[in-house]
Amino acid sequence: MDGALRDDAGFVDLRSYAAIGDGRTVALVALDGSIDWYPTPDLDSAPAFARLLDAEEGFLSLAPTAPFSVERRYADGSNVLETTYTTAGGTVRVTDSLNTGVAGRLPWGELARRVDGLTGSVEMAWSVAPGTCFGGASPWVDTGAGQPILRIDGAALGILGIDHGVRHAGGRSVTGVFTTSPQSRHLVAVVSTHGEPLPLPDPQTIDDGVDRTIANWQSWSDAFGYDGEYRHAVLRSALTLKLLLHSPSGSIAAAATTSLPESLAGGKNWDYRYAWVRDTAYTLHALTRAGIREEVHAAVSWMLKNLRAQGADLEVFTGLNGDIPEGTRRPDLTGWRGIGPVVDGNPAAGQLQLGVFGDIFDIVWQYVQAGHALDPATMRQLADLADLACDVWQRRDAGMWELPEERHYVTSKLGCWNALRCAVLLADRGQLQGPVERWASERDRIRDWVHEHGWSEERQSYIWYPGSTELDASILLHAMSGFDTGPRMSSTLDALRAELGAGPLLYRYSGMQEEEATFVACAFWMVSALVAVGRRGEAVHLMEELVPLANDVGIMAEMIEPSDGAFLGNLPQGLSHLALIVAALTLSGES
Template identity: 35%
Template sequence: MTAGVSLRPSKADELRYTPIAEHGMIGDMRTAALVGTNGTIDWYCCARFDAPSVFGALLDADRGGSFQLAADVPARTKQFYFPDTNILITRFFADNGVGEVQDFMPIVGDSREADRHRLIRRVLCVRGSLPFIARVAPRFDYGRSVHTVSSQQGQIVFDSPGLSLALSSSVPVEIDGPDACCAFTLDEGDAAVFALDRIGDGVEPRACPLMEAEDLFGATVRYWRGWLSQSRYRGRWREMVHRSALTLKLLTYAPTGAIVAAPTTSLPEQIGGERNWDYRYVWVRDAAFCVYALLRLGFTDEAKAFVRFLSQNVCLTECAEGPLQIMYGIDGRSELPEEELLHLEGHLGSSPVRIGNDAVNQLQLDIYGALIDSLYLYDKWGEPLSSEHWDTIGKLVDWVCDNWDQPDEGIWETRGKTQNFLYSQLMCWVAVERAMRIAAHRGLPADMVRWGKARDTIYRRIMDRGWSSKRQAFVQHEGDDVLDASVLMMPLAKFISPTDPKWLSTLDALGEELVSDSLLYRYDPRSSPDGLRGEEGTFSICSFWYVEALSRAGRVDEARLAFEKMLTYGNHLGLYAEEIGRTGEQTGNFPQAFTHLALISAAFNLDRALG
């Protein structure tokens, strides 16, 4: 399969926007910011992932707002993470000097100032002498809110109706209209500090002297390294796996244990297209797979926190009668109304910009399997599920037994007509099968006769109607011959042997039609219309599923080559967006949790296959 031609922006527009992949992420497990390789923060929501943006130049270079901090002379730049942390360093190499900007959010834990939400930018000159320029240009509420700027006790305060921020700096800063700016020069060994704090609600403005910034830097390094030291992974791809784990941790909302799908909204799946969605929420599917990946690494606290989130906020207490809602807010709220922000042009002109997500109202039966599989793994590797949890799981499985054969929107959240998707039925089988495993292992009460009958009926339905004699492959949905990369989960979920002849034939068919240089398309929207205009790139999670399927099938050399190729598609920091475009560019929301958890799983299984 070949990709269609993207709607390319003009050269002038390309100069106004930093490409999606040219960013690193920092955060404090409450919110996140994206820092471009040019030193500009052009995405930041304060003080939680789903709050309105303060810096949103990634979605509108003119009206979105940004925090520029860079060398004021022509310079080459390089970006990396301080080893084994989420502290981002952007280096500037100029004719007369070398400097760097260290970006991080201090981890405050349960301190009394947990609501401060401090963002620190520490600038150092490490060689020679280097001039710098800074401009802080917030645009509150996605650029919809007017704000005032004032100088108060040596700080610059930005006031808007819903949020106030205070900027402290170790170098003089001037007010310039709605912005604050400065120019300064550092000699070798000199440093400067900028700190942006959320203020109000009992949090007062506070300076950030050089020594305090250095202390917070050290404390944040210790936090991230202490957390990462719990990892049990010692395989061949340790650096990439650990970067993925650190990324997943950054996407965790600490107050509730929720895990967001991505920290951004409306980054386009196709430049100039309309496939732009808000991912700053908790998909039950994504978060459950995240727990699986973190459990594999040994991070049981994160799994426990997510199970607590499910118990207290979502589906294990109130929604057991089904159908389950597919996504929730990071605080557990169920209403996520979708809205288009018509005043923003979108990344490289890709409109509309959306906040909220109407897919919240879709029926997606696969989430039952993802949820119960994660609880099965938690019961096995974490701690035993409670009796209340088991009672609720029983109700969920009973609902699946009655409703597994309904048509739904499927894993890809199509906005066309509903279908009897193979993947949805597969994960319903997983839901019943894993529940039966828990019951057998723990000796828990269960209607094993009814559950077993449903499990076997789903199996026979998939093997009968999900198999295409014409294609010699398992297909996307009943009544058609369309291939779909989601069937790669069949051996991964232990539904079929990875060496079963029918599966090996399916693997070959996927390779011939959907694979391009290790990259996989989800499906061909021309053959299977999804209700949206335009085309899309390859889906990175599917590429890692393909690696795992190859390794389980015994095609280890192919799997390793595909995996190594996929690593070259990551950005300079090892981060992945949702998709890869036709020329290798990253598209879609960034970074995406789903992709990083699939990388972890693929690395684990490939390591095991290689011995």
């Protein structure tokens, strides 16, 4: 691949980005060696490095000074990135790692960029140049500790290295140049803390940490309990989801970024660095089926703790630490390729989304099916939520797609149907106590309502909401839930592909062809739905078309523009990767 990929404004295609992480935050590495996104200390912190969203907002570059070509991969079974640069004078390999410790996550951030000379000699230049933390601070260089330290908004960023050729340590950035030779070893590292003292480890310890981090990831991958079809893509997706798991709390971020546009026209720019109950449910569904245990338990426990604190006022998403979101702000930044706005926060907070009931119960049912047991407090909590679902399913809501128009969305009703279905199943397992007869009765009432009001004879399809003839791809989830796997659902799949399809991809709902790109998860949901209705041959063909749509290292964004395959929306996007996992598991016949 050609390394000269930046446009005149300093941006690269979203397909250019690979992701690395340490269980607390995620950094995005472009093909040209620039880290354009790196919030510290947490994924939802104001990022000191955000060239992803504004060319002036900070980066950590490392690349040959001469023209180069690029090949890259992740070290086997890991989230450590290996990039090989080839110039006319030689080749080098850069290994990018957010290091982990001997016993898990380090108590500080440790970004290591190891450079190995392979052939010839290559002059390498690097720069650590923070931005303004979304317009909130101004960086400065402190040299009082004997090593250059960049300070910004309470964060301290120590610059360490091995044969890294520091040239400048003043003003607002630290830079350097060095030349490789065969078998030479170099290191540029950024060690960070926030509001606390800054450790400055021996650079050799940091370099050794790269190998330890690879081994830590490989140990996790070795325990990954799936060996069926598309294993490489499934493992890569699981590793990507692991990047979105916030280890201090157990929460799961929907994506690693904010404000990447869903439309080239702008306006649809959201912050996905929050934990949605919906996304948590789908992620745990995938990870449970793949045999992942520790992260599933942590996320289930975190979610139930948060719900207990909320009572009947269910929040559809929270901060990664469980806090209730407090509005939004719009920093004065350009946005990726000038497509604004940049948004810190998400306006969907406080919406009524009935599907959240189904998400909660689906998580718990998956957990119990995996052989685990609920505690008495959780049983009481879930019984109350089942009673509440019996009452609120008749209300209008914002729907799965978080729209401003409240309607009787069919899939919202089916979320409540799934909640009550799971409540009855949990009671049958002895894991829930309450008015089971009422839960079963309301479950059946919802089923009858959907059959009467959610089906269009004209379209031969389930529709988006009563009185319309518009379609909604989220109905695919209820082929997977088992609500309908018969002729009506099969006919609905044909209608969705006819109206919302763009090659193998799908738009979210009617009318979106004019407003945004296709939604990646919907296409993988179609794979699973085709299997559910008995059309496995079509599902296999579709899966074969979809898997190669990831970028060169297996990362997927929220959306893909079908005309040219360009990524749009936030990335890595959890829903996209977990939908791939579920599709592969379904094709392999995994329970």
